[in-house]
Each structure stands twice: as structure tokens, then as C-alpha cells.
Amino acid sequence: MTLLLQLFINGLVQGMPLACLAVGFGLVYRSLRIFHLAMGAQFILTGYILYALMNWFNMGLMSAIPLTIILAVAFGAAIEKGVYLPFFNKKSSAGVTMIASLGVMIIVENVIALIFGNNVKSISTDLEPIYLWHGLKITRIQLIQMLVCGACFVGLGTLVQKNKWFKVIWAMGDQPKLVPVMGLPLTKIRLAIMCLSAFMVAVPSVLIGYDVGLEPHTGMNYLLTASVAVFFGGLDKYWAWGFGAICVAIMQSIVVWQFSGEWISLVTFATLVFVLLFKPNGIFGVRKRMEEE
Amino acid sequence: MRKFIWGLVIVAVVAIFGGRAWYLHKQATTEKNVVKIGAILPMSGNFSDDGDMTQKVITEAFNEFNQSSDFKLKLFVEDGKFTAKDSISAFRKLQSQGIDLMFIFGDVPSIAISPIAVEQNLPIYANALKTLDLGVNFFPDTAYLIDYSSDFVINDLKARSAAILNLKGIETEFMAKHFEEKLAEKNIPVVGKEAFTINATDARSFVAKILQNNPEVVAVFGWGSFYPTLLNTLREQGFKGPIITDWNISSYFDNIAKTEYPTYWTDTRFDLNSKDPEIAKFVQAFKAKYQRVPSTFAMMNYISAKIIATSIKTSKYSPKDVYETIQHTNGFPSVLGPISIGDNRHMRVPLVIKQMQPDGTAKVVKE
Numbered sequence: 001m002t003l004l005l006q007l008f009i010n011g012l013v014q015g016m017p018l019a020c021l022a023v024g025f026g027l028v029y030r031s032l033r034i035f036h037l038a039m040g041a042q043f044i045l046t047g048y049i050l051y052a053l054m055n056w057f058n059m060g061l062m063s064a065i066p067l068t069i070i071l072a073v074a075f076g077a078a079i080e081k082g083v084y085l086p087f088f089n090k091k092s093s094a095g096v097t098m099i100a101s102l103g104v105m106i107i108v109e110n111v112i113a114l115i116f117g118n119n120v121k122s123i124s125t126d127l128e129p130i131y132l133w134h135g136l137k138i139t140r141i142q143l144i145q146m147l148v149c150g151a152c153f154v155g156l157g158t159l160v161q162k163n164k165w166f167k168v169i170w171a172m173g174d175q176p177k178l179v180p181v182m183g184l185p186l187t188k189i190r191l192a193i194m195c196l197s198a199f200m201v202a203v204p205s206v207l208i209g210y211d212v213g214l215e216p217h218t219g220m221n222y223l224l225t226a227s228v229a230v231f232f233g234g235l236d237k238y239w240a241w242g243f244g245a246i247c248v249a250i251m252q253s254i255v256v257w258q259f260s261g262e263w264i265s266l267v268t269f270a271t272l273v274f275v276l277l278f279k280p281n282g283i284f285g286v287r288k289r290m291e292e293e
Numbered sequence: 294m295r296k297f298i299w300g301l302v303i304v305a306v307v308a309i310f311g312g313r314a315w316y317l318h319k320q321a322t323t324e325k326n327v328v329k330i331g332a333i334l335p336m337s338g339n340f341s342d343d344g345d346m347t348q349k350v351i352t353e354a355f356n357e358f359n360q361s362s363d364f365k366l367k368l369f370v371e372d373g374k375f376t377a378k379d380s381i382s383a384f385r386k387l388q389s390q391g392i393d394l395m396f397i398f399g400d401v402p403s404i405a406i407s408p409i410a411v412e413q414n415l416p417i418y419a420n421a422l423k424t425l426d427l428g429v430n431f432f433p434d435t436a437y438l439i440d441y442s443s444d445f446v447i448n449d450l451k452a453r454s455a456a457i458l459n460l461k462g463i464e465t466e467f468m469a470k471h472f473e474e475k476l477a478e479k480n481i482p483v484v485g486k487e488a489f490t491i492n493a494t495d496a497r498s499f500v501a502k503i504l505q506n507n508p509e510v511v512a513v514f515g516w517g518s519f520y521p522t523l524l525n526t527l528r529e530q531g532f533k534g535p536i537i538t539d540w541n542i543s544s545y546f547d548n549i550a551k552t553e554y555p556t557y558w559t560d561t562r563f564d565l566n567s568k569d570p571e572i573a574k575f576v577q578a579f580k581a582k583y584q585r586v587p588s589t590f591a592m593m594n595y596i597s598a599k600i601i602a603t604s605i606k607t608s609k610y611s612p613k614d615v616y617e618t619i620q621h622t623n624g625f626p627s628v629l630g631p632i633s634i635g636d637n638r639h640m641r642v643p644l645v646i647k648q649m650q651p652d653g654t655a656k657v658v659k660e
Contacts, residue, residue: 002505003501003505006501007501007502010498010501014495113337117342118339119342119544120517120521120545120548121548122521122547125525125547125551127525127528127529127552128529137501137530137531139529212494212522213518214518215518217338217339218492218494218518221492222494253498256487256499256502257502260487261487261489261490261498262461262489264495265490265492
């Protein structure tokens with residue numbers, strides 16, 4: 001029973017960074033209608049920026065993290081300005097933009113491998129302090145991940161509900177074509193979405209990179225899990241992305257209880273397919289009229 | 294205008310292909326005293342670091358040989374990307390270039406190419422754990438490695454229970470199975486066993502599960518980004534007993550937490566801080582030339598290239614005789630000790646057990 005509870009807690013903790021990644025993916029997918037594969041590149045690049053700042057420029061962890069996040073957000077803006085916006089202006093199809101996004105990811109992945117090598121890089125190899133409670137274990141970095149990512153997720157969710165500009169960003173996902181009609185600055189809103197998405201990816205990337213190290217080819221794995229969380233919860237509900245992320249993370253952790261860990265991916269995607277068969281819009285998805293699609 | 298452009302394109306294509314054919318023909322006729330050795334290495338993808346290092350050391354070994362030989366060894370490298378499909382393509386491309394002898398890096402490529410080699414009666418030379426149907430492996434076989442590490446766990450550590458974590462893969466699964474069998478022979482129970490994939494991210498759940506039955510020793514067989522995470526998580530989650538692993542650990546040494554708790558692995562005598570003058574010379578020369586430190590793999594591939602070169606000379610360049618000569622290698626002098634090729638056509642290299650020290654260095658604890 002203790003093991004089951006421990007696995008549940010591990011999943012719950014992992015769910016918070018995944019919720020942030022789900023927001024990073026979901027915002028772009030919902031508002032810009034882009035299957036944001038370049039998010040995988042953002043994820044790995046952020047970790048490597050932190051590594052470079054600490055090892056090449058001898059910056060301390062606490063001073064390197066804010067600069068890393070600023071640079072990661074700038075990279076998100078560059079993707080919008082250099083790739084997504086030109087394709088949008090040329091009225092390219094979603095498939096074409098997705099291929100371009102995949103291209104960004106492959107380029108970044110290979111450039112990172114070229115500069116840093118394919119071997120694993122660790123930001124810290126120190127063992128994390130561990131806290132025990134009735135036989136249950138949680139490490140300091142797990143707590144930080146849960147609190148920081150949880151705060152980012154809840155904070156943005158509150159802004160989306162309360163703040164006028166964040167409401168516009170969310171509303172754009174409902175009716176993207178109405179934004180220019182209403183006289184709102186479409187280009188600036190697109191840029192804001194990409195920056196916001198990059199921020200939500202950068203925070204867990206830094207924390208996960210610090211926890212488990214960096215490798216140039218791990219981006220796609222996190223990206224896919226984040227996309228599963230979004231579709232699992234339901235595309236049109238912000239809080240459902242978090243619910244989806246926590247469910248997926250707990251499921252991935254609990255699989256180990258009865259099965260071997262090698263089946264984690266299979267169980268994750270099989271569950272997604274199963275859920276979507278019965279609830280095509282996700283658990284909390286809202287069925288739309290045809291003209292709303 | 295359009296016809297003119299098409300004409301230009303056709304002329305350009307004919308010129309490129311014609312030129313290439315002429316160049317290859319010229320090369321073939323002018324290089325009579327050259328033995329062409331093809332190498333299928335992972336020059337991109339997850340193992341590109343090993344591929345790059347292997348290319349460097351083979352080139353180094355051949356250059357040393359060529360300086361004192363009237364015939365020359367020429368290396369042709371193709372990127373197999375450590376995948377079956379790309380390695381077969383690389384194999385066919387090298388064959389079309391008239392390669393005399395083929396060196397293959399790793400299990401996945403050599404297993405994929407092995408049936409073609411048998412069909413064509415062409416021995417291949419690989420550094421892989423899995424025994425080839427036709428060819429020689431410049432690498433100890435899994436059973437040989439695991440016999441050594443399990444013997445250490447049984448007789449030196451005197452473990453009464455163990456848990457096993459292994460990467461899902463041909464060699465690592467065999468390692469785990471063979472390790473379990475060796476322990477079973479001595480009635481030592483395996484109280485936890487888990488396999489992980491190379492893309493796994495959460496080590497804490499695996500570790501929580503295998504530690505619940507309090508194993509005395511944990512054996513870890515694998516590589517990839519998850520491998521050092523797993524070793525660190527075992528310590529982070531409070532496991533203070535011995536960890537035994539394979540020599541892939543040397544590639545991840547900088548990524549593993551240094552603790553006072555014992556972490557052991559099977560390895561060769563190669564050590565970056567070795568006092569052995571020949572090893573020290575090799576490490577220094579490598580660092581000076583390539584601004585990086587060589588791995589155990591690099592050292593072994595360097596020795597393999599030397600064995601190939603010597604055998605080509607001994608067999609007077611006959612590919613069939615080269616195969617025979619390499620198979621009968623016995624006591625080849627090297628910095629790792631005398632190298633032989635065993636009955637199963639695998640390299641026999643003297644093994645040692647090393648232990649990680651709290652200062653991050655390695656110490657030989659069993660020879």
C-alpha cells in the first residue's frame with residue numbers, strides 16, 4: 001500500500017511540470033492552430049542555455065535561471081517571427097506549418113548535438129535532500145517542481161479568467177478569425193501567445209534539466225506527453241489541461257506498480273485512444289456545433 | 294528557353310555522374326597497394342560520440358601502421374546511424390566502393406548486416422556483444438562479462454539478495470537474464486526486476502518499486518540519458534548498498550553523484566588517470582590532438598584496428614586468410630594486457646572490477 005501511495009505521489013509531483021508543458025503546447029495549438037512540434041526544441045534548448053550559462057559563463061544557478069527563461073522566451077518569439085508568422089501570412093495549411101515546426105525541432109536538436117555532443121550533460125550531480133513522511137519519500141527538487149510549476153499553472157489560469165488581455169488570448173482560440181475583425185492587433189497577440197507558451201515550457205525545462213540532466217533527443221518525448229495531456233483533458237478548457245497532465249503523470253507512475261516500466265508509453269497512448277473513442281473532445285471537452293469547429 | 298534549361302540540367306547530371314565514374318575507375322587503378330577498410334559507424338544520432346571517437350582512433354592506428362608499411366590501409370567511413378536500415382544502406386554503399394574488409398560498430402548494425410554477410414560469405418568485424426554468424430567480435434561477449442561481475446557479487450560481496458534494472462534491448466536483456474541465472478545457481482534470490490526504455494524519464498517509480506523488498510545489491514545494465522539518472526536516483530532514494538553495473542558507466546562518469554556508498558563495474562585496465570606509461574601516453578596524445586579524453590571504447594577500437602592491420606600484413610592481404618589470422622589471435626600485446634580471440638570469435642581482454650571513489654576517480658578492486 002505504501003508503494004502504491006508513493007507511486008501516486010510521484011505521479012502527482014510529475015503532473016505539475018507536465019501541466020505547464022501542456023499549457024505551452026495547448027496555447028499554441030488552440031489559438032494559432034499549429035501542432036507546435038518546435039516546443040520539443042524549446043524544451044531542450046532551455047536546459048542547454050542554463051547549462052551553457054553556468055559552465056561557460058560561470059554564472060550561479062539563481063542568476064542563470066532568470067536569464068535562461070528570458071532567452072527561452074526570446075527564442076519562442078523568434079520562432080513566431082521567423083517561421084510561424086511568415087507561413088500564416090502566406091496562408092499556408094496547418095500541415096505545412098507543422099512540417100516547418102518539425103524542421104525547427106530537428107535543426108535545433110542537431111545544432112545542440114553538434115555544439116554540446118550527444119552524451120548526457122548534468123547541471124548538478126549532487127544528491128537531493130530527501131524528506132520522509134510515514135515512509136513516503138519526496139525530494140527537495142520534487143517539491144520545488146511541484147510548487148513552482150503549480151504556481152505558474154494556477155497563476156496563468158487565474159489571469160486567463162480575470163485579466164482582459166489574457167481573456168483575449170483565450171478567446172482567440174475560440175474564434176481566431178474574429179480577432180482582426182474586432183480591430184485587435186493579431187500579430188501582437190500571436191507573439192504574446194508564443195512568448196507565454198515559451199515561458200510555460202521554460203520553467204519545467206529548467207527544473208527537469210536540473211533534476212535529471214540534459215540530452216539533445218528528449219524533447220519529442222516530453223512534447224508528446226504534453227499533447228496527450230491536452231487532448232486527454234479537453235482542448236477547450238484550461239483547467240482540463242492540468243487535469244489531463246496530472247492523470248497522465250499518475251497513470252505513468254502507477255503503471256510500474258503492476259507492470260514493467262517498459263509499458264509506460266503503451267499504456268499512456270492506449271488510454272488516450274480509448275478516451276478519445278468515447279469522448280472525442282477529451283474528458284472535459286465541449287461538443288461544438290459544426291459552424292463553431 | 295525551357296528546352297535550353299532542361300538541356301543544361303541533363304548535361305550537368307551526365308557530367309557529374311560521368312566524372313564520378315571516371316574518378317572511381319582512376320582511383321581503383323592507381324591504388325593497387327591499398328587495402329580498403331570500410332567502417333559503419335554511428336556518426337549521427339544517439340551514439341555519434343562513440344562513432345566519432347572510433348573514427349579518430351582507427352585513423353590513428355592505420356596512420357601509425359602506414360608509416361612503416363609499403364602498402365597502405367585506407368579507411369572509408371559511412372554513417373550507419375546505429376539503425377538496421379541505415380547500416381544496411383551503408384554496407385551496400387561501401388561494397389560498391391570495392392571495400393576489402395568491413396568494420397561495424399555496435400550490436401544493432403552488426404545483427405542487421407550479419408545475414409547479408411553470411412549470404413555473401415563475407416566475414417565482418419564488429420565491436421558488439423552479440424556473437425556474429427560469420428566474423429569476429431572485437432568485444433567480449435555478454436556471458437563472459439556477466440560471469441565476471443556475478444562472480445564478484447557472489448564471492449566477494451557475498452550478497453544474499455539482489456535486484457536488477459535493465460534497459461530494454463538485446464544485450465541488456467541478455468545481461469539481466471544471465472546475471473539472474475548465475476545468482477540462481479547459488480540460490481540467491483532476485484527480489485526486484487525492472488526494465489526501462491531509452492526514452493524513460495521518471496526513475497523514482499522504478500526505484501521505489503525495486504527497493505521495496507530491500508535487496509542487498511542492485512545490478513544496473515544499460516546506457517542512454519536515463520542510465521545515470523537511475524544510478525543517482527538509487528542513491529537519492531536511500532539505497533546505501535553496493536550497485537554493480539557494466540562498463541558503460543565510464544561514458545557517464547561526470548553525470549553520476551559521487552558518494553561514499555559502493556558502486557562497482559566491470560571494466561578493462563584502461564583508466565584516464567592510469568600510471569601505466571603506455572595508457573598515459575595514449576590518453577595524452579588523444580587529448581592533445583582532439584581536445585577531449587578517450588573512452589574505453591576508443592582504446593578497444595584502437596587495439597582492434599591494430600589487430601586488423603597486423604593480421605592483414607601477416608596474411609599477405611588475402612581476405613580469407615585475414616579472417617583465419619584474426620580468429621587465431623592469441624596474446625596480442627596491448628596496453629590492456631594480452632588480447633586473444635576466443636572459441637566463440639569474441640575478444641578476450643583481461644577484465645577488472647572497479648569501484649567509484651568519493652572523489653570521482655576509479656579504483657581497481659579486483660583483477
